[in-house]
Amino acid sequence: MTVQTPLTHQDFKSDVKPIWCPGCGDFSVLSAVTKALAELGRPREDIAFISGIGCSSRIPAYTKVYGFHGVHGRALAIAAGVKLARPDLTVLAAGGDGDGLSIGGNHFMHACRRNVDMTYIVMDNQVYGMTKGQASPTTAPDWCNSKLTPEGTGISPVEPVRLALAAGANFIARGFAGNPNEVARLILEGINHPGFSLIHVLSPCVTYRPEQRDWKQAVHASDATPAQLIAEAMHRLASDDGFTTGVLFAGNRQAFMPPRRNLATIADLERKFAS
Amino acid sequence: MTVQTPLTHQDFKSDVKPIWCPGCGDFSVLSAVTKALAELGRPREDIAFISGIGCSSRIPAYTKVYGFHGVHGRALAIAAGVKLARPDLTVLAAGGDGDGLSIGGNHFMHACRRNVDMTYIVMDNQVYGMTKGQASPTTAPDWCNSKLTPEGTGISPVEPVRLALAAGANFIARGFAGNPNEVARLILEGINHPGFSLIHVLSPCVTYRPEQRDWKQAVHASDATPAQLIAEAMHRLASDDGFTTGVLFAGNRQAFMPPRRNLATIADLERKFAS
Amino acid sequence: MSGYSVSVALTGSGGAGAMTAGQILLDAASKAGFYGLMTRSMGPQIRGGEAAALLRISTKPISSLDDHYDLLVAFDWGNIARFAAELPLAANSLVLTDPEQGEVPEPIAVFGARAAELPMKSIASGIPGGRVNMVGLGAAAVLIGLPLDSILSVLTAQLGRKGEEVLAAATAALRAGAEAAAILPSVTKLGTAPKDGVVRWNISGNEAAGLGALKGGIKFVAAYPITPGTEVLEWLAPALDKTGGALVQAEDELASINMVIGGSFAGIPSATATSGPGLALMTESLGLAVASETPLVVVDVMRGGPSTGIPTKSEQSDLNIAVYGLHGDAPHLVVAPNSISDCLYATQWAVYLAEALQTPAIVLSDQAMGQARALIGKPAESPYVAKRLVAEANIENYKRYALTASGISPMAIPGTPGNNYVADGLEHNERGTPSSQASDHQSQLDKRAHKLDAFDYGDLWADIEGDAEIAVVTWGSATGPVQEALLRAKAKGINAKMISLRLILPIQPAKMAAALKGVKKVLVVEQTHSEQFHKFLRAHYDLPKDVAVISQPGPLPIRPAEIVNRLAAWK
């Protein structure tokens, strides 16, 4: 292995067979990730890919980089730890709308404002797939097909990109699993943009939300250049229908990273205890 | 006690002595709450006042209504439980910027979107008072007086009212502890507005943030009528300096409350098990 | 071979329909007047993964799966290696295999059972709309001697709505399978169904726990879904809605437990259900419920641990966290159902206890009971319903945490005039005002421990059967195999007493001492890796010197034969 040939997206695919249902949108997100990583051109060992629990959160195992399949809702905290401890690594995190916005909502909000340099892919299917079909924070209030909320939740859904903007995310994009090439491009841009990048991917659950097959018709690419000011992005998102794909915001805040300094030895510190 | 004389704000004060430092802004918030409750005119026993942990979270014990001083960060969840179980009660919650936006951030976000009819007072001093002075999510990135972040946090603060709007709160106001009458009015309006109301109160910590005594000079009352559309409120808040007081948003979403129905007896349900 | 029961496993991957066939078989057994039990083994896939329906049908009530299956009907062999260990076969068991699916694979062949071929797929394809699982079901019914009529009547009831064509196809496939079975080798057959006039219920442990909560008086539930606890909630959601209560889906378990605390503080009996990872997130706030003396019930349907572990498989390894998982000295209730029907009784009792004692109760069920269905006699009514000691209005100088003889203090419910107080998780004095004084801490710690210790739990603390110098001490879903084992052991002339603890906390030293009187040897049976139950018993009870332990982790259930063998070795 002395001559380095560039890695293809196949080189980023593992041999573990996905547990996903045939037709699940997550397959396309997987291809988008491997494509983006191939284009990124970093060696596999320099990538860390972190997730929580859910159908979507299984994705790291299907790639061939270092990964961590953590507990439900904590992917962003693990990912931040990886990056803060090892600034040299490229850090990706991924998970579902339940993992990221319900149980993981606090880490989502604080990851946006902390602005550690990493890229977070939310695979949004507006449902808890893994636990067999309950409403998530992105589910419409009148969706009645969950046994837990048979009359619908009656609760307004959150719009992940709007929340991310209010919380301070530095790069916000939306993609659709049906268009994996665009998603790959957005992921790559997110990785290359400093600070915290959110890639919100509409990724249909064909089992519990078969009607999401119609998303194909609803999505439309943004024709505007990415907003660079928060106010501008806020204004645009206020009238967004939730199906605009593309880069929605590209801010210029500096990424957060504590400096590494060598100002003293442990012996120096110990001397303060001597009296 | 057969003749009911109207209760005064003194009737809503308990005989427990606050542990607060002399000059703490929280004293004024306490008067504002008791004033608002006196004006509300409901009997003391019909009010439930819920908090988490922090200096500010001690407030329920200093009032004379039913209260719950819970654990750090969970005030809104307890409060939602109270209201959902007992829709007849008037439910208030209160706590600090740490309690509500750091450890409690997820409940904050979901309380906004769930829109249960209750009023939440965030007593924001941009610091953790109770644990002796650490940065909170509302602390400026360059505040260097915490031993935990001696070089400042380097992290952008969240603006609670903006976050609440993005998350879906139905009523958003800001007050300043130095003006308890205005705060009392905002609390009362919040109580009377259906759904989830956020009252963001700038409440100085004289011990760890003595410079906040200058807030007096910075605050200014909003001269606009409250925004009723989210887009409009977003637009206004985009240029807000964080010191505008008054009602900032008054939406018209319906409060969330599961219906109480009597469609079957337990015996009816049991019959389904018989084969 | 127990003589009064037949065990059948139906397996297949993807849409083969093994689970559907199993459910029909169980329903039909019920219709025909039998008792029975069905558990399921599922792959990790959400849809289309391998699945096995594991049934035991019998002429009298049963408490456990058998040591092996008499009949294994394999619609196909997809991923069989993953769960072959869950399908033990004996030499005279029969494996029914479709020649199109290839040879009986090694992990099954090792059992050395008999095998017979049945071309299920080709038979099914000969029938318009015919499905493989119906062919297999027909054959299975004939082989075990279950009247085909009972299946037909289930099919009619279930498929009626789907139209005549569907029903006709199913019926034809079923009959074709039944006919083909004529030439197959025979297997153990069911005896005559008892004509005991007892109304049969077909219920899962999770449904039973939901029903128990409702009957106990629960009116408010806040919860976050998690396997295998979700079905408790799925049963409760519409049930509460229909009976004047409400269930709310929370953003996470931190929210759900605190909503439940809020609901209970407000005077409404409240509960939640979860599994290990969710319980772990709740422990801080369970401590709050202890300190603030707020009653509530948490049903923990245990799954394989640690961490995310094996969500779809059973284990008893949340015992430690349930008993010891709260920080500080935090006395509370832990109640463990020991059968599917006890999921109802124990949960209902837990609601009663939590409310009576103003403290949280954890109900430790598990996947093996929760997701299994049983045919049982309609459960008798239980007298236990929530009854909280509440304060009447306008008590002068009301003290929420008053030191009383029982340790229980009248609780003022919001809305009650004159008694407003602030519940607190900080240590407090009798009024509830925070206090860090040594004397207040001591007296409130004493109070909270005493109210649990002084309460009379009657006979329900444990199920005790038999009397002998050997005692098998067990709990939860391990009880079923123990009961079956003790019956078999008796037949072999080995007598043993069973002590199955239902009340795990608070401990009952006097009652246990009485139960262990005259006992010389104890066999502890539990489904954990680290002998959690055994260690718990050692910590809190005086056991005789001679103690043996059967402790094995999930997902394999404990088999009655292991227990019988261990007892026989002692003789």
Added chain:
Amino acid sequence: MSGYSVSVALTGSGGAGAMTAGQILLDAASKAGFYGLMTRSMGPQIRGGEAAALLRISTKPISSLDDHYDLLVAFDWGNIARFAAELPLAANSLVLTDPEQGEVPEPIAVFGARAAELPMKSIASGIPGGRVNMVGLGAAAVLIGLPLDSILSVLTAQLGRKGEEVLAAATAALRAGAEAAAILPSVTKLGTAPKDGVVRWNISGNEAAGLGALKGGIKFVAAYPITPGTEVLEWLAPALDKTGGALVQAEDELASINMVIGGSFAGIPSATATSGPGLALMTESLGLAVASETPLVVVDVMRGGPSTGIPTKSEQSDLNIAVYGLHGDAPHLVVAPNSISDCLYATQWAVYLAEALQTPAIVLSDQAMGQARALIGKPAESPYVAKRLVAEANIENYKRYALTASGISPMAIPGTPGNNYVADGLEHNERGTPSSQASDHQSQLDKRAHKLDAFDYGDLWADIEGDAEIAVVTWGSATGPVQEALLRAKAKGINAKMISLRLILPIQPAKMAAALKGVKKVLVVEQTHSEQFHKFLRAHYDLPKDVAVISQPGPLPIRPAEIVNRLAAWK
């Protein structure tokens, strides 16, 4: 009366400056060559509440506070009832009281000690800028025989920066107090300071724990503040910053523990510190660290529980949650320092163990050690530093969770070519691929338990002193009083052995059996309400029949006399 030490309590409310005076006294004692210990008792107020500095100064190293105070200097009596129980006095103790503050109040008068008046406030007011606490300090120094020079030199060092006026005022007040003391009744006096040439350290348990973490190799800390764990972090934040590491304040404990997991996964030894409520929030993710075999250290500085409890007071009641608080079978390390200096050693050792064994370690310190300051000899260097078994690059068919003889598998660190793998909290096979197979579950459970059980912990598992038929078994901060008690008992002709467990988990049955060889009676000493440690010992170790227990909750420390009395009663 131990003869080699003097105990002094300085109390006052608001800005009286009791804590400042206490700190100066301790520093001065150090300057003068003494050993010593100072704990603090604080009210719930953030500022201006009542405070007591509780000191013991001695001519040799000491491990514990004494049974009572020889001298109590009360600047005022504000809220004294709240903490009088923490200020035990003997008949020949002296209470120094300011006549302006009224009579010695009942809760103190009950001790029946001598009292003398010193008009501290009026003396102070006669000196421009003079403060009450300096007057009291001067008197105290004279009374206990501490050279005034040592105090003056501390004042000069500390107040020098504040300008000459401030220093002059303090000095004058100090001298005035000293002069006034001439006519006061005498109290026990300090002996001559040892001239042992040992460099004294003045360090708190929390600082020591921070230093131990750093010396063990911790480079990354993520944490959320909580009393009384915060000071561990406050020491570490600048220390890490200066030495090439980093500390990050997280949004909550769920985030902090998971950031730590991330840091460690990435190859950097990582830790956090917290207290009971925070630990409770971390247990789910600690289970993840167990299952994914990710090393990390959590320092839990225990406080009074349950729930929010008493944040500023000590207790050992997080033992249960630390040992048993993870769901599923989750073997991990629990290490308990048993002195302020051991906060350094034990934490450093915990880092070493966690890294060597690829599992989380919980360090159980408490408020009594954490927030106390000791004058100790400079600690010797410990050899224990983080050394993880890492995988070299490009291992063919790399298996992260390979079954090895030791149970420890080489861990590939991100950046290492060729070995990428996915760490998982789901049960998995050797590669790390999720598996719900019984055989994988069994072998990985075995592996995780075995690696801890098979490791050689050497002698550090416990501190064992003496040899006798009576053993006192204890742990953590309860060890200090036990050590002192055994010295005193010996003087009375009562011999007892001390076994103080440092390694709580994994259990060490063979070593304990050896330590208990020949022991006929065991006295368990611990600071909990429900005998958590005693129950833990019963569960896992074979104790002799004759066991007595001293188990009391906080906030009062266990006094040596109680232990001596219990031992004497046995004689």
